[in-house]
Amino acid sequence: MAVTSATAEQKASPALFEIYGKIWNVQARLGQGVSASVYRVSSGRATSAVKEFQVDPQGGDYGYLKESSVLEKIQGHKNIVTLYGMFTNHNPFGVATHCLLLELLDVSVSELLVRASNQGHSMWLIQHCARDVLEALTFLHREGFVHADLKPRNVLWSADDECFKLIDFGLSFKEGHQDVKYIQTDGYRAPEAELQNSLAQAGVESDSGCTTAVDLWSLGIVLLEMYSGMKLKETVKSQEWKDNSSAIVDHIFSSNALVYPAIPVFHLRDLIKSMLHNDPKLRSTAKAALMSPFFSIPFAPHIEDLVLLPTPVLRLLNVIDDSHLYNEDEYEDIIEDMKEECQKYGTVVSLLIPKENPGKGQVFVEYANAGDSKEAQRLLTGRTFDGKFVVATFYPLGAYKRGYLYQTVQ
Template sequence: MAGSGCAWGAEPPRFLEAFGRLWQVQSRLGSGSSASVYRVRCCGSPGSPPGALKQFLPPGTTGAAASAAEYGFRKERAALEQLQGHRNIVTLYGVFTIHFSPNVPSRCLLLELLDVSVSELLMYSSHQGCSMWMIQHCARDVLEALAFLHHEGYVHADLKPRNILWSAENECFKLIDFGLSFKEGNQDVKYIQTDGYRAPEAELQNCLAQAGLQSDTECTSAVDLWSLGIILLEMFSGMKLKHTVRSQEWKANSSAVIDHIFASKAVVNAAIPAYHLRDLIKRYCTCTLRFVTFLFTDWVYAVVAGWLDPVEVLLPLVPKENPGRGQVFVEYANAGDSKAAQRLLTGRLFDGKFVVATFYPLSAYRRGYLYQTLL
């Protein structure tokens, strides 16, 4: 795990007791305005993996910092307890309290220890950008996490490179830091997302809140997709894009700015054509497209583009004859769901083309017998 920002007050003791075990605090990994994160290891268990201790400000602290810490602790605990078990979301091991003195407790989360963040990967790339393989891997893992998150009704609300970490043990990227997350339709804080990764509707809401005005609408899961689009664009370009996304050029025509970034960088021998990534980013950073999110066609788009592995019901693709055309096989648990999907999909436009949905024998698919053309 990693944190951000400046350090703050009370350090945890070098040794602490939690869950009936003694833990050694080895080093500080990072700190922010409301919490600090430390690397810890369980004493007496040499083979046990280290963990990450996220310590929130003591409740005795006053002012905005105390409010932010209490809010962050409650939000992150509630979200992680509900979202446990997904491969691409950090694992919460437990919650406990450190007592500096009888009247000054400090709340803590014990989490799995992850490795390098996307922010660090960008720094190591020396402004050259990440490999297409790494970008694809990150896109797939974060989309998997967001699909689960959004299905459970949650908005992460602070997606940024520092909050996406690589797990060497699981060989995947994972989301961390749910301190600003909220249930869609129940947004209880107006200041969400980090500058540079803040969606236009969140920016508008932020400005209205600063002026003491109420927004008529709440933010939705679409704000997470905006952030992901900017993250992927930074991974490709190797540049921080905070000033770019705040420019008038971006606001006037973000699609043209994205085209320019892709045109200015040569991609040699990429396993996945760069225009697939470009088009995926446009879907998430172009306001007219972004609000139709995580419908079936969005998953199909990501799979067809090669930026998302088939998940759950989606079976592997037939190799495409040309970009934008292909076959997707979907296995349903029962005939009723299959018929409903066929009725809803047939005739819909997908990437400017009509969707044709038809039944296909599962036994034929499993034998590898695939039609070569779409009827």
């Protein structure tokens, strides 16, 4: 984002936006950069995100025009945030600001890293994130664009689509036509971008622009952080990293080797190393990286994953005794009771209580959307049902629809 100054009035959170003749109330400020703020907004049962760009004192609309033009050209991919529209907001201080109306997403990889508490994420989560981001990059790079700011904060989970999506295209550019001097964020910056940024700071014109390879470097660092559970900014800035990053990656993997099965660990390590060559020409492309054997291994989510990543399906544990399952009248009563309770929080599409393993005695509730299931999860967790404390997690919609119920989720 370009650095701009703004008055306190302009930075104050608006109470509402009028978008295409409809009033959207601001529920929360989700983030603030130097050039834009992002808000969660609602109108009736609909929710979205608004990215409001600060007023440029020079009168230009560079940041807004750049991001909106890139987003318009790359719409339609499931792993890229959806742009619903653009509008001008007139605030009470008489200032007009340019805004983007965007798909509202959920937890970011940055938040997931904080919650990992230096433990590292499950192979299922790392594989899911890596595949989704590589799919987005394959599409983006095929269209000729470089994201140029891939980092944990710019990869968000979509509860309704059950996938990770790329956001924030404020530094993106067409390969071969780099119109941004300073790209990428410290800690996720490729060596060639580091050099180019330094030259630009010194006022020296660089002949060659950065390529799509900078995005693969950033993703390699993100995946290494997800595996280790640690922020690696200081590590990647160290002389030891510059001298032999491969040895440091090996050390990180050998330190965690006991936690994970060996073969997937080797495949993930090799995938990450393929993205972290100092020479951008030697780095894997996004399309080639998707062919890694790491993506052919099936993983089940951990219970922590199912708590962290919202979906439209809720799974309730510690609710049903075996005795309820084999008395048909009692079983039907329980189903009706659970439906009645769960419909207090949103529209229930289906409800399943398996009588046999896998999933025996667990309650699976499919809601019309993830907003309803999130509200239900918040309000049901810790409640008592028939004298027992309810444990509520989310559950992958795709697995539920296929009738695939995990026997054990560690």
